[in-house]
Amino acid sequence: MMGDEVRTTSFRPSPNDYVYTTYCRKAFCSDWEAIQDAAQKAHIGLWSHPAPVSPWSYRRGKSADQKETSPQTRGPVTFHGNTSSHVFHKPGCRYYDCKNCTRVFQTRDEAIKAGYRPCGSCKP
Known part of the structure; x- marks a missing residue:
């Protein structure tokens, strides 16, 4: 399977790619992880x-509630607090727009000072 190996190693990931570390066990995977880490730190792609x-x-539907917007139309990040459980969520969390998430916070510190705790799923 020399052809598959050549085709796989000639691929170069971009800042728009994820590295699936569970299955990527070849020597070149560490290079791909370095590219991913650099993109994460630089907030690109x-x-x-x-x-x-x-x-x-x-694919598992975890982003079904997430509303995608382009970076140009996206406003400042706000956090939504659940007034029932006193848990706050960041944008992109599946619980961000729940029916009890009516309290809006401009910062994480503001939510914590109001007695809310961070969501265990999205970890804001």
Whole structure:
């Protein structure tokens, strides 16, 4: 299977790619992970979104409640607090627009000072 190996190693990931580390066990995977880490730190490509969704999560429907917008039309990040459970969520969280998430916070610190705790799923 020399042809498959050549085709695989000639691929170069971009800042818009995820590395699926569970299955990527070849020597070149560490290079791909370095490219992904650099893109995450620089907030470029898909990493410029406040809550990027991995392809495998997207396929499982984990982003069904997420409303995608372009970076140009996106306003400042706000957090939604659930007035019942006192848990707050960041944009992109599946609980962000729940029926009890009516309290809006401009910052994470503002939510914590109001007695809300961070969501365990989105970890704002």
